[in-house]
Amino acid sequence: MKTRGGRFWAVFWGGLALLYFFLPLYGTLEFSLRMQKGTYSLLAYQTVLADPQFLTSFGYSAAMGVITVTLSMLLFVPTVYWIYLRVPKARPIMEVITILPFIIPTIVYVFGLIRTFSGPPFQLTETPFKTDILITAGYIVLSMPYMFRAVDVGMRSIDVRMLTEAAQSLGANQVQILFHVIFPNQRIAILSGALICFALVIGELILGDFLVRPALGPYMVQVGRDRAYEPAALAIISYALTWICLGLIQFFSRGSKTQRQLTGR
Amino acid sequence: MDQAISAPRTRRIHLPTRLSNWLGLLPFFIFILVFLILPSLNLFLGAFKDQAGNFTLENISLLTDTYVLKSYSISLQISVITSIVGGLFGFAVAYAITLGHAPRWMRTVLITFAGLAANFGGVPLAFAFIATVGRTGFITALLKQICFTDASGAQVCPFNPYDHGFNLYSMTGLVLAYLYFQMPLMVLVITPALEGLKKDWREAAENLGASTRQYWLHVALPILWPSILGAMLLLFGSAFGAYATAQALTGGSIYLVTILIGQQIRGDVLNNPNEGYALALGMVVVMAFTIAGYTILQRRTTRWLQI
Numbered sequence: 001m002k003t004r005g006g007r008f009w010a011v012f013w014g015g016l017a018l019l020y021f022f023l024p025l026y027g028t029l030e031f032s033l034r035m036q037k038g039t040y041s042l043l044a045y046q047t048v049l050a051d052p053q054f055l056t057s058f059g060y061s062a063a064m065g066v067i068t069v070t071l072s073m074l075l076f077v078p079t080v081y082w083i084y085l086r087v088p089k090a091r092p093i094m095e096v097i098t099i100l101p102f103i104i105p106t107i108v109y110v111f112g113l114i115r116t117f118s119g120p121p122f123q124l125t126e127t128p129f130k131t132d133i134l135i136t137a138g139y140i141v142l143s144m145p146y147m148f149r150a151v152d153v154g155m156r157s158i159d160v161r162m163l164t165e166a167a168q169s170l171g172a173n174q175v176q177i178l179f180h181v182i183f184p185n186q187r188i189a190i191l192s193g194a195l196i197c198f199a200l201v202i203g204e205l206i207l208g209d210f211l212v213r214p215a216l217g218p219y220m221v222q223v224g225r226d227r228a229y230e231p232a233a234l235a236i237i238s239y240a241l242t243w244i245c246l247g248l249i250q251f252f253s254r255g256s257k258t259q260r261q262l263t264g265r
Numbered sequence: 266m267d268q269a270i271s272a273p274r275t276r277r278i279h280l281p282t283r284l285s286n287w288l289g290l291l292p293f294f295i296f297i298l299v300f301l302i303l304p305s306l307n308l309f310l311g312a313f314k315d316q317a318g319n320f321t322l323e324n325i326s327l328l329t330d331t332y333v334l335k336s337y338s339i340s341l342q343i344s345v346i347t348s349i350v351g352g353l354f355g356f357a358v359a360y361a362i363t364l365g366h367a368p369r370w371m372r373t374v375l376i377t378f379a380g381l382a383a384n385f386g387g388v389p390l391a392f393a394f395i396a397t398v399g400r401t402g403f404i405t406a407l408l409k410q411i412c413f414t415d416a417s418g419a420q421v422c423p424f425n426p427y428d429h430g431f432n433l434y435s436m437t438g439l440v441l442a443y444l445y446f447q448m449p450l451m452v453l454v455i456t457p458a459l460e461g462l463k464k465d466w467r468e469a470a471e472n473l474g475a476s477t478r479q480y481w482l483h484v485a486l487p488i489l490w491p492s493i494l495g496a497m498l499l500l501f502g503s504a505f506g507a508y509a510t511a512q513a514l515t516g517g518s519i520y521l522v523t524i525l526i527g528q529q530i531r532g533d534v535l536n537n538p539n540e541g542y543a544l545a546l547g548m549v550v551v552m553a554f555t556i557a558g559y560t561i562l563q564r565r566t567t568r569w570l571q572i
Contacts, residue, residue, distance in 0.1 A: 010365030013357040014375060017448065021378045024445065027397030027404055079293040086286040097297055103552045104305065105506030107523045108545040111530050112304030115311070115538070122299075137300040203387050205509040210530055220388045221513050228401075235392035242384055 025239070032232035044233040048223075057219035061208070064132075064215065065201035068139040069194045072147050075140065077190065080151045081182050084160040091152075098148035101141055106206050113138055114210060131211050138207045143197040150196065154189020192249045199245040203238065308549075311542035324543035333544060336520040340505060343436065343521070347443040348500035354444070355451020356493065362452075363459040376456070379449035386446050391513035394442045398426070399433050434515050442510055447500050454499060458492035458566065495562035502555045506548070522548055 035043040048054050083090045101109065117124040117134055124134040140147075163185065167177045183190070208215025220238075224231045315321040327333060358379075362372040385393075398404050405426060412422040422428075432438060462485060470480040508523040517524050522544065529541035 007366050010361035010367040011371070013354075013361040013365070014367040014371045017354070017358040017375055017452075018371070018378075020445070020448065021375075021382055023404065024393045024397045027402060028393040030403050031396035075293060075296060079290055082286075082289040086289060090287070090290055097301075099556070100301060100305075102502070103549065103556050105508070105523060105548055105552060107506075107508045107526050107530075108308070108548055109301075109304065111526055111541065111545055112308040113300070114530060115542075116304040116307045122303075137296070140296075141301050199384075203389075205388055205512070206527075210527075217388060217509070220392075224388065224392060224395075224513055225516070231392040232396040235389040235396065238389040239381075239385060239393075243381060246381060246384065 028232045028235050028239075032229060032236050035229040044229040045237075048230050048233050048237070053214075053219060057214050057216045060214050061202050061204075061216040064136065064139065065198040068136055068143065068201050069197045071136065072140045072143060072197055073190060073194065076147050076151045076193075077183060077186060078178055080148070080155050081160060081178065084155050085164055094148060094152075098144045101145055106142060109141070110138065110206050110210050125211070128213070131213060135207050135211050135213055135215075138211075139197075139201050139204065142204065142207070143200045146196040146200070147193045150189050150193030151186065154186045157189075158185050188252050191252050195245045195249050199242060202241065308542050308545050311539050312546040314539055316537060316539060324537070324539045325546075327540045327543050328547055332520075333525070336522045336525045337547065339436070339520055340522045343439060343443065344501045344504040347440055347447045347504045348497045350440070351444050351447030351500055352451050352493070352497040355448045355496075356455055358448065359452045359456045359459055363456060364462070375452070379452040382449040383446050383453055386507070387509040388513040390442055390445060391510050394433060394438065394445070394514065398438075398441070400427060402433075434518070436519060439511055439514060439519060442514060443504050443507065447504060450500055450503060451496055454496040455492060458489060458496075462488065491562040491565040495559050495566060498555050498559045498562065502552055502559070505551060505555070 032044050033040040033042070035041060035047070080094075083094065104112075113134065114125075116122065124130045160182075163181050164177055167181045172180065202216060204215065205217030205221065207213075209218040209221070220231070220234055223234060312324050313320055313322065315323065328337075358375065361367045362375050367375075394402075396402055408424040408426060409422055411424045412420050415421050433441070466484055466488075467480055470484050475483070506523065508521075508527060511517075511519060511521050511524060512527065517528065526541060526545055526548070529538075529544065
């Protein structure tokens with residue numbers, strides 16, 4: 001196996017993969033700098049960052065990301081904690097439920113969501129605020145597979161029962177146990193779940209597009225239709241964002257094996 | 266996990282309160298019921314109703330409509346092609362960085378980039394490929410510049426890919442873009458399996474006089490094939506449900522099932538909302554089979570490869 005031929009093919013395939021990774025990246029970067037004729041400049045980036053619509057949509061998606069992360073955590077950490085403490089039988093059921101967003105393609109799910117909540121009896125689309133409730137619920141569902149797994153892995157690594165009993169014997173109530181014992185012990189799991197969730201919301205197209213909210217995804221599609229160089233700049237910006245989120249996850253969860261996949265396609 | 270499960274004593278004492286234990290999960294189950302089960306059920310039931318709300322199988326028969334069949338065929342083609350090509354390419358790369366003695370730096374860079382690229386989907390991916398191999402893209406421009414003067418003195422530039430029938434805004438382009446996340450996904454999924462191949466097995470085979478070919482054919486591949494097939498099913502699923510990249514790259518001019526459903530949401534192109542439900546139901550059935558197959562193969566995998 002350590003023949004020269006084997007090594008050649010290893011380098012060949014590795015090199016080919018590197019080219020495939022880097023060429024589009026380099027191409028995009030180069031293209032994004034070419035807005036000013038004859039010279040490289042950051043004009044495309046300046047244009048994007050100065051576009052009030054970009055700021056609005058980025059702000060909207062970032063706010064949605066934070067809200068989704070917060071609510072998702074408040075939903076999942078207590079639920080998974082309770083499962084580990086009292087109803088371990090429910091864990092397999094949770095596993096099946098949280099894998100559903102993988103089986104139901106996003107576009108199909110959003111189709112169902114819109115047809116269910118765009119009319120009585122549960123109308124949630126008449127005002128922007130109500131639509132935002134709907135879209136947040138959608139984001140929570142879409143990020144559920146990652147969130148549940150992150151919290152599940154974290155919960156497995158601590159002795160839930162012992163921590164609870166210790167806290168109880170010191171006179172803590174359930175709420176105190178959750179917020180002063182369980183949450184702090186789950187910092188890393190929560191953080192990596194939160195980053196995945198946040199990156200997913202930022203990159204999501206379908207929900208924002210079909211529920212007609214000013215999210216980053218639809219804005220990018222529109223820029224892609226109307227402009228030449230700005231889309232490349234946007235691609236580089238979002239590549240950098242993904243990189244930062246993944247880097248942070250890697251940094252905070254050294255050694256632990258969690259699945260890493262962020263964006264919806 | 267086991268610590269929590271292995272506490273039968275406490276559970277027996279609290280037997281009367283067991284129902285109240287389940288009540289603690291109520292918030293989650295209500296959320297799931299309203300925002301996941303209800304919409305899914307709505308789609309499912311809608312697929313078997315006519316516009317007046319009566320039961321019918323007519324929507325399902327729409328799935329034999331040529332228009333719909335064509336969209337399913339395009340979606341399946343793209344998913345199969347990208348999962349096979351991406352799968353083989355990814356396997357070769359994973360092999361190179363595990364057993365193939367590629368340089369260490371190459372291994373580190375490739376693993377890092379695989380993690381990144383597998384997550385780089387959606388709209389930005391489409392933009393990256395437009396900027397690279399689009400009509401005015403970076404590589405297209407490079408290839409266009411390679412020009413010669415031929416025998417008659419005329420300038421010829423034989424390497425412009427767009428003169429040879431290549432078009433990024435077509436199925437070829439879509440396959441090229443999908444491979445950007447498919448191949449790394451394969452690398453990520455299959456690398457642990459390759460690392461799980463024990464050196465002992467190879468040595469044992471060699472001691473018994475097996476050639477490299479025999480080792481792969483009779484030892485390594487029989488152990489690996491469930492992982493490989495399972496990983497390819499995962500790739501298939503990830504391509505089949507994809508929407509954003511195709512929408513941003515082709516503006517919806519390639520009729521994938523997902524694109525068709527998107528247009529149905531916007532403007533009811535099929536003239537009957539319930540037919541859209543049937544279209545969606547078909548997708549869920551395909552995905553359910555894919556994930557089921559993946560799960561079964563995954564179970565076969567863990568028998569040998571304890572990762």
